[in-house]
Amino acid sequence: MIDLDGTLLDTIPDLAVAANMMLKELGRPALPEATIRNFVGKGINNLIERTLTNSMDGKPDPDLFKQALPIYDRCYKSVNGKYTTMYAGVQEGLDALRALGFPLACVTNKSERFTLPLLDYVSISQYFKVVVAGDTLPQKKPEPEPLLHACGKLGVQPREMLMIGDSMNDAQAARAAGCPVFCVTYGYNEGHDVQTLDVDAIVASLVDAIPLISKVN
Numbered sequence: 180m181i182d183l184d185g186t187l188l189d190t191i192p193d194l195a196v197a198a199n200m201m202l203k204e205l206g207r208p209a210l211p212e213a214t215i216r217n218f219v220g221k222g223i224n225n226l227i228e229r230t231l232t233n234s235m236d237g238k239p240d241p242d243l244f245k246q247a248l249p250i251y252d253r254c255y256k257s258v259n260g261k262y263t264t265m266y267a268g269v270q271e272g273l274d275a276l277r278a279l280g281f282p283l284a285c286v287t288n289k290s291e292r293f294t295l296p297l298l299d300y301v302s303i304s305q306y307f308k309v310v311v312a313g314d315t316l317p318q319k320k321p322e323p324e325p326l327l328h329a330c331g332k333l334g335v336q337p338r339e340m341l342m343i344g345d346s347m348n349d350a351q352a353a354r355a356a357g358c359p360v361f362c363v364t365y366g367y368n369e370g371h372d373v374q375t376l377d378v379d380a381i382v383a384s385l386v387d388a389i390p391l392i393s394k395v396n
Contacts, residue, residue, distance in 0.1 A: 180329050180358070181385070182344035183287035183294065184219060185366030187269050188301060191216050192262035197255035198230045204250050205243075207231070217370040220346055222288040222313050227251050235369070259293050260300035266365060268384025273306045275389050284309035284329040288319045288348065309333055320348040323356035330356070343388060350376040361388050 184190045195212040202209055210233060218229035227247055231239040239247070276283060283306050287294055291312035298304035309332045311325045318324040330340045342353040345366025353360030354377060361380045362373045373381055382388040 180284045180286045180326060180340060180342045182342075182346070182349050183285055183289055183297075185345040185368070186266070186343060186349075186363055187285070187303070187385075188263050188265055188297070190263045190297070191219065191367070192264075193255065193258050193260065194219060194226065196258050196262060197251060198226065200254040200258075201227070201247055201251040202230065204254075205231075205247060216367060219367045220288075220348055220369040222319055223251065223255075223290060223293075224248070255293065260297050263297065263301065265301060265303075266363075266384065268386035270303075272385030272387075272389065273303060275386060276392075277306055279389075279394065281392075281394065282309075282333045282335070283307050284311060284333060286311045286320070286325050286329050286342070288313040290314050321351035321355070323352050326352050326356040326358055330358070341392060343382075343385065345373065347371060347376060350378050353378075361391070 181187060191212060195215040198215050199209040210230060215230065218226050228239055228244060229235055229237060231243060231247055285298065285307045289312060291314055294310060294312045309329050311329050313319050316324050316328055326342060327337060330337050337357040340358050342349055342358050342360040345363050346368040350360050350362060359379045361382055362376055362378045364373060364381060364383050380391050
């Protein structure tokens with residue numbers, strides 16, 4: 180299982196452009212991309228709340244949030260994939276994992292309406308037998324249900340299903356599901372250092388994870 184934002188793709192430029200388009204429509208000042216980078220990690224609703232309040236824990240006025248949500252949705256849809264880049268080692272890693280016969284799932288907190296077009300836009304959707312998006316289930320990471328759902332779809336026991344991500348969400352979800360977990364050194368993680376996370380390995384890239392993976396027959 181592989182996370183999307185911050186693990187496979189650097190989507191911050193898209194998210195930041197959309198967030199600032201939303202703020203402009205609402206008559207609010209723009210935020211630096213570096214600030215928005217730290218706000219990413221727990222889904223779009225949280226990103227909007229943090230952007231509106233310029234705070235990790237802020238809660239905007241409910242009427243303002245209700246007004247902002249469809250604006251952000253429209254803005255993000257218009258730029259989804261346009262400024263996104265693939266991280267180094269991802270293409271090679273996906274090719275190698277597929278060649279080794281590993282079934283792959285993409286497990287993300289991004290809504291399906293954005294996830295599927297983005298995977299198509301960057302031409303990697305064909306690698307994933309299963310995609311679990313942020314609205315596939317009632318629960319999102321860091322809850323374990325998305326990971327367990329992917330395990331069930333692929334017929335793999337959680338203890339035999341590796342999660343590769345970039346954040347506390349991925350680490351906590353994997354531990355709760357009973358899955359091993361690796362984290363990459365890049366990504367978002369809401370501004371926290373991945374070295375502090377409870378993970379089985381920290382890797383510089385997806386392709387660097389492969390020597391640490393063994394296939395269970």
